[in-house]
Amino acid sequence: MPELPEVETIRSSLRVIEGKRISSIQFSKLAPIETTQPQAILRTLKNSILKKLERRGKYLLFKNQEDHSLVLHLGMSGQLRYQKEDSQENDHHIHMRIGFEDGSILIFRDPRRFGTLSLTKEPNGKDNLFLTRLGPDYLSPELSEELFIQRCRKHPGLNLKALTLHQGISAGLGNIYACESLYRAKLDPRKKVAKTKDHRLIDLLTAAREVLLLGIEHGGSSLRDYFDGLGNRGVMKNFLQVYDREGELTLDGKGKVKRIVQQGRSTFFAPEVQK
DNA sequence: GCGATCCTGGCC
DNA sequence: GGCCAGGATCGC
Numbered sequence: 001m002p003e004l005p006e007v008e009t010i011r012s013s014l015r016v017i018e019g020k021r022i023s024s025i026q027f028s029k030l031a032p033i034e035t036t037q038p039q040a041i042l043r044t045l046k047n048s049i050l051k052k053l054e055r056r057g058k059y060l061l062f063k064n065q066e067d068h069s070l071v072l073h074l075g076m077s078g079q080l081r082y083q084k085e086d087s088q089e090n091d092h093h094i095h096m097r098i099g100f101e102d103g104s105i106l107i108f109r110d111p112r113r114f115g116t117l118s119l120t121k122e123p124n125g126k127d128n129l130f131l132t133r134l135g136p137d138y139l140s141p142e143l144s145e146e147l148f149i150q151r152c153r154k155h156p157g158l159n160l161k162a163l164t165l166h167q168g169i170s171a172g173l174g175n176i177y178a179c180e181s182l183y184r185a186k187l188d189p190r191k192k193v194a195k196t197k198d199h200r201l202i203d204l205l206t207a208a209r210e211v212l213l214l215g216i217e218h219g220g221s222s223l224r225d226y227f228d229g230l231g232n233r234g235v236m237k238n239f240l241q242v243y244d245r246e247g248e249l250t251l252d253g254k255g256k257v258k259r260i261v262q263q264g265r266s267t268f269f270a271p272e273v274q275k
Numbered sequence: 276g277c278g279a280t281c282c283t284g285g286c287c
Numbered sequence: 288g289g290c291c292a293g294g295a296t297c298g299c
Binding site for chain 2: 299
């Protein structure tokens with residue numbers, strides 16, 4: 001469900017938990033798909049103080065004072081919710097509850113259980129298999145135009161849609177913002193990387209950054225069940241040019257939106273505009 | 276590089 | 288009942 005702008009919005013909405021001490025962590029019986037044992041997460045984080053919330057791509061890192069972190073991915077349907085007090089609601093989709101010393105609580109809910117929970121004990125995440133597979137974040141200053149081109153060129157056989165979704169090349173885009181980036185860069189999602197010139201790849205990088213920043217500015221895209229950590233919806237949906245507009249005009253009226261399936265997922269684009 | 280697969284729920 | 292969904296991994 002959530003892509004970079006949604007995860008970033010969740011992160012900033014949860015700044016209230018920075019500085020709080022964790023007093024309890026509970027997991028559901030039917031845990032999400034997790035690599036690290038709940039026991040290890042418990043041992044690492046219980047009674048420690050959450051120093052900082054960080055984001056890398058679509059991952060959230062809950063970092064304690066020793067720079068050990070719980071690494072969370074929300075998958076397709078994951079939600080986080082912070083509450084001043086524990087309402088003890090009986091919802092079988094809740095898979096983790098983090099209780100703080102002051103009685104407030106952070107709930108992780110994930111109906112489809114595609115989310116992941118893991119750990120890292122190094123500030124750079126080098127001991128975490130999820131994080132080491134990740135390319136540089138789209139919004140990271142270390143991702144120069146040259147580096148982006150260099151990383152794209154390692155995958156000449158991919159079409160541009162698959163390129164944008166590939167978290168190992170550069171991290172943060174999902175299906176919505178991939179479609180929106182390609183529209184903004186006027187690039188055909190079916191075009192192969194090998195047939196795309198350097199300056200057009202730079203257009204794609206620039207477009208992706210603009211679209212992601214716009215998404216953050218508008219609090220993310222609430223299409224169905226996305227909320228930030230305090231239960232607020234985002235309004236980015238009102239600014240999407242092509243996503244979920246099959247058969248309609250693009251938002252700016254410059255083209256008609258078509259839906260195709262690539263790599264088993266919907267791609268929305270305007271063929272007359274994107275070449 | 277591609278398709279199948281992990282899950283649950285909503286909608287037609 | 289069938290199709291669709293803000294994701295990513297794994298095996299061919």
